[in-house]
Amino acid sequence: MVDTDSVTGTAKELAGKVRGAVGDLIGSDRDSVEGRARQVQGTAERAYGEGKDALRETADRVADAGADARDNAGRYYARAEESVRNAADEAYHFAEDAYDDGGRYLSEGRRAIAQQVEESPLAALLIAGAVGLGIGLLINTRR
Template identity: 50%
Template sequence: MVDTDRIVGGAKELGGKIQGAAGDFVGSNRDSAEGRLREAQGRAQDAYGQAKDTARNVADEAGDRAQDAYGQAKDAYGQARSKIRDVADNVTDYAADAYDRRGDYLRDGREAVSSRVEENPLVALLIAGAVGYGLALLLHGRR
């Protein structure tokens, strides 16, 4: 959108040129000087309008970029939130599965320990004694 100062400034500049040229043509120094002054005022007003247009365009561009950045951040947030939910669902499923299979794991472990103890009862007794001694040290400490 073109600023009105640019239009008015352009019109003043043109009017000033015409007045200055007419003053030069008829030999009127006063009209010539007023025309040059009006022409300069018109240029200044046009420059002011251009500066306002530029500032408006820069502000619009900054707003557009900020809006784009906000949209990208919002999308990234949504993606991160979705991934976190997926991971939480997977962890929950894994924990539920482990909880459901706890009896199987306990039974398998008990059978494995039983078979090792039956195969090597002396080693199992030494390990149990070492674990008991370690627990006694932890509970009572050295004095």
């Protein structure tokens, strides 16, 4: 029997891949990082569900071997469950830290650009105009 964590983990993993790809496509760092975080969380949840399935099957097989085997399987199951939960938590925290770092870098970049614009508004205006002209030429040549 497939564990619900496996199914929901796979769905989260797929949704994270899609969101990350969309974020990359539209240039949204936030969507990209959140998508990757969701993907990592989904992968960990899927692995957790698969681990539970495997341990459940193993526990069922050894249950017939007697009370000692059943107790050992329960202990191994609990240890494995804790290990998978810890791995999922670590993966989530890693992704969360990456998201926070990305936001901080974005904020610092915005401040640096704002400072440059304040120091040299004419140069910033010329650069913006050149970029706009370039985009306009690209769009116009594609028609």
